Amino acid sequence: MSSSKLTVEEREDMAPMSTPRHNNAHSGRHFKTYFLILLVIIFSPLGNVLLSSGMKEVGPMTFHSASQFFGVFAQVFTSGAIWLGIASLFVYFISYMLVLSWADYSYVQPATAMGYVIVALLGHFVLHETVTPLRWIGISLIFLGVLVVGHTPPRTTEHR
Amino acid sequence: MLKELVLLFLIVFAGTGGELCVTRAMKKIGEVKDFRPASLVQTIFRVLGVGWMWLGVALMALAFFSLLGMLSLESVSFVVPVTALNYVAGALGGKFFLGERVMGRRWAGVFLVCIGVTCVFFSRR
Numbered sequence: 001m002s003s004s005k006l007t008v009e010e011r012e013d014m015a016p017m018s019t020p021r022h023n024n025a026h027s028g029r030h031f032k033t034y035f036l037i038l039l040v041i042i043f044s045p046l047g048n049v050l051l052s053s054g055m056k057e058v059g060p061m062t063f064h065s066a067s068q069f070f071g072v073f074a075q076v077f078t079s080g081a082i083w084l085g086i087a088s089l090f091v092y093f094i095s096y097m098l099v100l101s102w103a104d105y106s107y108v109q110p111a112t113a114m115g116y117v118i119v120a121l122l123g124h125f126v127l128h129e130t131v132t133p134l135r136w137i138g139i140s141l142i143f144l145g146v147l148v149v150g151h152t153p154p155r156t157t158e159h160r
Numbered sequence: 161m162l163k164e165l166v167l168l169f170l171i172v173f174a175g176t177g178g179e180l181c182v183t184r185a186m187k188k189i190g191e192v193k194d195f196r197p198a199s200l201v202q203t204i205f206r207v208l209g210v211g212w213m214w215l216g217v218a219l220m221a222l223a224f225f226s227l228l229g230m231l232s233l234e235s236v237s238f239v240v241p242v243t244a245l246n247y248v249a250g251a252l253g254g255k256f257f258l259g260e261r262v263m264g265r266r267w268a269g270v271f272l273v274c275i276g277v278t279c280v281f282f283s284r285r
Contacts, residue, residue, distance in 0.1 A: 032195070045240075048227075048231075048236055048239075048240050049236055051227070051228060051231055051236075052231045052235070052236035052239070055228055055231040055232040056231075056232070058232055059232065060232050060233055061228070061229045061232045061233070076228065082228075089224075097182060097186055097207075098192050100182075100183055100186050100187075101186045101187070101189060101190065101191050101192045102191035102192070105183065115240070116240060116241055116244060119236060119237065119240040119241075120237040120240075120241070122236075123235060123236045123237035124237065127235070127236065129235040129236065129237050130235075131237050132283045134279050134280075134282065134283040135237060135238070135241070135279065135280050135283035137276075137279050138241060138275075138276040138277065138278070138279025138280035138281075138283060139237075139241050139276065139280065140276070141272050141273070141275050141276030141279060142241055142244045142272070142273050142276035142277065142280070143276075144269075144272050144276075145244075145247065145269045145270065145271070145272030145273035145274075145275075145276055146244065146247060146269065146273065147269070148265060148266075148268055148269030148272060149247055149251075149266055149269035149270060149273070150269075151265070151269075
């Protein structure tokens, strides 16, 4: 019995769906993967939108002199929206790094594809940006393109 | 216009370079299994010992400030989609710098991203 358990564990990668009873560690990993991907999907667009609204308050960045540079710098880092954006992107970044420590890049990529659609929706509904039909078409093509890129084998350098 | 293109170039190349370095550093650390705060802090310190992480973070910081600059000039529904050029840079970098064999299907995806970015670029008022 104990030897059969070992075999199941060893073969987990080959037949992940056929071993529901021995699945605790496995479903735990699935849960943390989905949870972290959810954080990635939420916090990346949110961070970008917050940064954008913060930078719109600061105004166009221009660096004609050193004092102007430090002026902009001070404005950027005293803006609440910028710090919230940085905090969001930090949550996104940590989740992304953690999930990449075990999951394939190409497995995580569809989640980042969603981000392009979400950021446009937030831009439209929260920041009241005009998103023209051409821009929606472009964003859809980018979404599709990222999905297609994600569905290719993650490794091509093994066999020469 | 030139300013936007320079910023876009920095966002894409520093960003992609940074991600490649960070991915490499994280694969060196191995799978993170323990999510208790104390061991997460320990993981962070182990990560900081990997040189690739520092280079990656420096590049990502450069990309971040370029992103702030770009966001001060353009709307977010323009900026974030055009940074999808990351995928093009990734495929080209993979092929010419890492010697990966990028397959037809991946090129098809990259091509779609290119058309999409072009649409978004021309939707700029």
